[in-house]
Amino acid sequence: MNTTIESNVAAGNSVDSGGSRPFWRRYRFKWLHLLYISLMLILALLMAFAIFQPIQVLPRVSLSPGFAFTDQDGNRLTNEDLRGKFVFYNFTYTGCQEPSCPDSGPAMRAIQQKVADIDTGDIPVEFVTISFDPEHDTPERLKAYAEGLGADTSTWHFVTGDPTRLKNVIGGGFSTYYNQKDDGTFTFDPTFVIVDGWGIIRTKYKTAHPDLDIVERDIGLLMQELNNSEGASRIAYEAAHLFLCYPD
Amino acid sequence: MSLSDVGRPPVTDDAPPDNVKTPEKAHSKWPRRIPWIILGILVVMGLAWFATWKYRPPELHGVVLQSPQQASDFTLTASTGERMSLSDLRGKYVVLYFGYTYCPDVCPTTLADLHKMAEALGDKKMEDVQVVMVSVDPDRDTPERMAQYLAFFDPRFLGMTGTVEEVDAAGTQFGVYFERHEGTDATGYLVDHTSTVTLIDRDGYVRMMFPYGTAGEDMASDIDYMMRRLH
Numbered sequence A: 001m002n003t004t005i006e007s008n009v010a011a012g013n014s015v016d017s018g019g020s021r022p023f024w025r026r027y028r029f030k031w032l033h034l035l036y037i038s039l040m041l042i043l044a045l046l047m048a049f050a051i052f053q054p055i056q057v058l059p060r061v062s063l064s065p066g067f068a069f070t071d072q073d074g075n076r077l078t079n080e081d082l083r084g085k086f087v088f089y090n091f092t093y094t095g096c097q098e099p100s101c102p103d104s105g106p107a108m109r110a111i112q113q114k115v116a117d118i119d120t121g122d123i124p125v126e127f128v129t130i131s132f133d134p135e136h137d138t139p140e141r142l143k144a145y146a147e148g149l150g151a152d153t154s155t156w157h158f159v160t161g162d163p164t165r166l167k168n169v170i171g172g173g174f175s176t177y178y179n180q181k182d183d184g185t186f187t188f189d190p191t192f193v194i195v196d197g198w199g200i201i202r203t204k205y206k207t208a209h210p211d212l213d214i215v216e217r218d219i220g221l222l223m224q225e226l227n228n229s230e231g232a233s234r235i236a237y238e239a240a241h242l243f244l245c246y247p248d
Numbered sequence B: 001m002s003l004s005d006v007g008r009p010p011v012t013d014d015a016p017p018d019n020v021k022t023p024e025k026a027h028s029k030w031p032r033r034i035p036w037i038i039l040g041i042l043v044v045m046g047l048a049w050f051a052t053w054k055y056r057p058p059e060l061h062g063v064v065l066q067s068p069q070q071a072s073d074f075t076l077t078a079s080t081g082e083r084m085s086l087s088d089l090r091g092k093y094v095v096l097y098f099g100y101t102y103c104p105d106v107c108p109t110t111l112a113d114l115h116k117m118a119e120a121l122g123d124k125k126m127e128d129v130q131v132v133m134v135s136v137d138p139d140r141d142t143p144e145r146m147a148q149y150l151a152f153f154d155p156r157f158l159g160m161t162g163t164v165e166e167v168d169a170a171g172t173q174f175g176v177y178f179e180r181h182e183g184t185d186a187t188g189y190l191v192d193h194t195s196t197v198t199l200i201d202r203d204g205y206v207r208m209m210f211p212y213g214t215a216g217e218d219m220a221s222d223i224d225y226m227m228r229r230l231h
Helices: A005-011 A031-052 A105-117 A139-149 A163-173 A212-227 A231-242 B030-054 B106-121 B143-153 B164-173 B216-230
Strands: A068-071 A076-078 A086-092 A125-131 A156-160 A178-180 A186-188 A192-195 A200-205 B075-078 B083-085 B093-099 B129-135 B158-161 B178-181 B190-193 B197-200 B206-210
Touching (some): A031 B030, A068 A139, A086 A105, A105 A125, A105 A139, A105 A212, A125 A163, A139 A156, A163 B164, A192 A212, B075 B164, B093 B216, B106 B129, B129 B164, B164 B178, B197 B216, B206 B216
Parallel strands (some): B129 B158
Antiparallel strands (some): A068 A076, A068 A156, A086 A192, A178 A186, A192 A200, B075 B083, B075 B158, B093 B197, B178 B190, B197 B206
């Protein structure tokens, strides 16, 4: 006997009458559908990566300048000594007194304390204050300044050097403006810079009082990137650099 | 109806004849489709894995920078004798190295690596690349001396020298510091210096930094990748 549509209709059976059979019964597999689905999946993944930005990195802004200066104990400190460490830099002079001068020393002390509380694993973090007033800031004066701040000098160096070299390093390398006025005091833009173990500048805070939460976040991002720099996650972190996944 | 039909259940109109397949009785096609769906998912996963492997970022040996500003310009005296600025080399990739000719070991090894890099890149690609060595010992390194020294490693290499202040200003921007200290009678004074190699692109942006000891072939493959990406 034929199972024609007519006989089915005559018998009152529901055939393909446009909607009374559910879609998932009517579906017929086609290879083209597979292509559509896989393209949609890839698009969804790209959008997810863009929207949710699962990995953020700090940009590698520029090479941090080379320098060779003298610290508060009269010892030489060069940028090579700091390779392999995360370093915070700030720029000031001991003659800087609040409120007429935005001294970033106390804020650096706060950062040093904050970093001590964060678990940085076995990655060393150090601090360098460069004074652009070598005329007055002798090693003894720098030492007194350090003690006045309550600085932990095992990881915090107070340095200065030759004026021309200072200009090249601070003004050129770290892009921080400073200028000596006729009365011997200085005008300058208070700046903090973070440099990573490769000697690459990662971020700058153009303020005398950086937000400690942001500092903690940035150190966290740098630690994460360093700890994840092997294997498959390295690809993801380099992709984050490529796609410019930077925090606000 | 005949007497023999009594007792037989009534035939109703909406009961289908036995030779028609009703939807309720039709065999579901889904059990047959499941292997295909699994195969489809495996194919998609395979393609995704293959795409990830083929288009993955390469294993770069240097450190890539994303600098928003061009490298600071500097002007020195080239080993050809003329005054030259870094910006004069725009349009070519500049491979920058800071060293000196009386250097006992670090500079010769790095220059040998740079020569291997040049060989690995090949003549065609090297037309777009300029290797520059800046002297951190300008008192002893005259342009002529640099030309002689570099010719020994590769005739394509260019030297630059100047006054100590000029070289210091140039070096600082590239993370290079240098400092004289006492050597032996045989070597004369020695100059401690940062030994990184920096890659600057055609438009003057610092793109990569290679730490000391990076092999020539590795630098060549990284530079090749950069050239292909940046054109």
